[in-house]
Structure formats: structure tokens, C-alpha cells
Amino acid sequence: ISRCGSSLAVTVLKPMNTSQYAQTKKPKSHVILLLGMLAAFLAAGFLLCGRYALALLGGLAGYGIALRKAYKSLEGMNGDISGYALTISELCAVAVLAIL
Numbered sequence: 001i002s003r004c005g006s007s008l009a010v011t012v013l014k015p016m017n018t019s020q021y022a023q024t025k026k027p028k029s030h031v032i033l034l035l036g037m038l039a040a041f042l043a044a045g046f047l048l049c050g051r052y053a054l055a056l057l058g059g060l061a062g063y064g065i066a067l068r069k070a071y072k073s074l075e076g077m078n079g080d081i082s083g084y085a086l087t088i089s090e091l092c093a094v095a096v097l098a099i100l
Helices: 002-012 028-074 079-099
Strands: none
Touching (some): 002 079
């Protein structure tokens, strides 16, 4: 889930001028594929793991919050922001799993 979030963020959000992603083309088909994968992974998690799949939602929420804060403060997307949000996402997922 966190890896799909990173891919979506790098693909969809406006990159920083100094980012290695600034000049790359971003096809719309990638966004559709990544959203489909995200939905499939969430559905499979709930079907296979029951309530423990709430950790996936915790990770997704953590990713969104971390991404929003970093993206706004640096005014653009880059690989460092993606890695930061991914790490926070996985920490949030583990925290939710520990609570369950």
C-alpha cells in the first residue's frame, strides 16, 4: 500500500524544479493502473486478513498525512518526500497492527 502511494505521488503531484522527476513524462495509464492495484490490494487485505487489514488503512492514512505536510512545506514532490512518507506510512501501519 505504501509503495503504491509513493508511485502515485511521484506520478500525480507536481515535482520540485530540482527533482530528478521534473523532466519525466507521466502517462495517465500509470495512474489508472496504480489506482487499480491500490484498490485490489486493499480488497485482498480485507478478504484474506479480516480486521487486521485495518493496518493497511492506517498505513494509507499515515502516508497521506506525511505526504501532505512534506509536499506543502517543500512546495513540490521529489524522491526524498516519497521515501519520508513511505517510512511514516509503514510506521503507522505497524502501530495500528500493534493496537489490534
